[in-house]
Amino acid sequence: MLPAPYHGHSPAMWPFDLLRKLSRGPDVGETFRHFIGCYLFGFEAEGEQQPTYIALPSNLKWLEREVRQYLQEFVDEHPHADEVPAIQATLADLPQRLAAHVAGGMGEPFLALPGVNLFIRKGMRERRKENGKYAE
Numbered sequence: 841m842l843p844a845p846y847h848g849h850s851p852a853m854w855p856f857d858l859l860r861k862l863s864r865g866p867d868v869g870e871t872f873r874h875f876i877g878c879y880l881f882g883f884e885a886e887g888e889q890q891p892t893y894i895a896l897p898s899n900l901k902w903l904e905r906e907v908r909q910y911l912q913e914f915v916d917e918h919p920h921a922d923e924v925p926a927i928q929a930t931l932a933d934l935p936q937r938l939a940a941h942v943a944g945g946m947g948e949p950f951l952a953l954p955g956v957n958l959f960i961r962k963g964m965r966e967r968r969k970e971n972g973k974y975a976e
Contacts, residue, residue, distance in 0.1 A: 865877060866964055867962075868898065868900075868962055869899050871967065872964075874966055874967050875964045875965065875966060875967060876965060876966075876967045877898065877962065877963075877964050878896045878898045878962075878963060878964060879895075879896070879897050879898075879903045879942075879960055879961070879962060880893060880896060880959070880960070880961045880962070881893070881894050881895045881896070881897065881903060881907060881910075881958075881959070881960050882894050882895075882958070883956050883958045883959065884949075884956065884959060885955060885956045886955045886956070891959070894906065894910055895910075896963070896965045900938065900939075900942065903938060903960065904934060904935060904938055907934065907938065907950075907960075908931065908934055911927050911930060911931055911934075912931065914927060915927055915928065915931075922954070923953045923954070926951070926953060927951070927953075930951055937950075938950075938960070941960055942960070946962065
């Protein structure tokens with residue numbers, strides 16, 4: 841009798857899977873050891889060499905919540921700023937804009953404002969532990 845077909849990776853393939861995860865990182869929401877793939881949400885200001893990270897959410901729902909909160913706080917704190925109309929337009933259809941940005945590869949800024957670009961990229965971060973167990 842012939843053995844049942846094997847539908848997974850061959851045992852010889854696991855080093856290549858490991859190398860892929862180490863070099864590329866896990867996909868958003870995917871875990872690898874004590875890391876998890878996430879979105880990097882932040883901004884790059886003109887004249888600054890390093891970006892500022894606002895949140896590192898591990899799913900699209902959390903990303904939407906973080907972006908909405910950040911933009912709404914800006915509008916509330918600076919209601920007469922020149923950027924407010926562009927931010928309000930973004931907030932009005934945020935789920936659609938996020939979905940399009942994530943599907944488009946995230947190479948361009950999520951929102952370009954005078955002097956600052958808000959970005960969303962893919963990356964990874966360490967997983968949180970609570971009471972000795974990962975909590976994501």
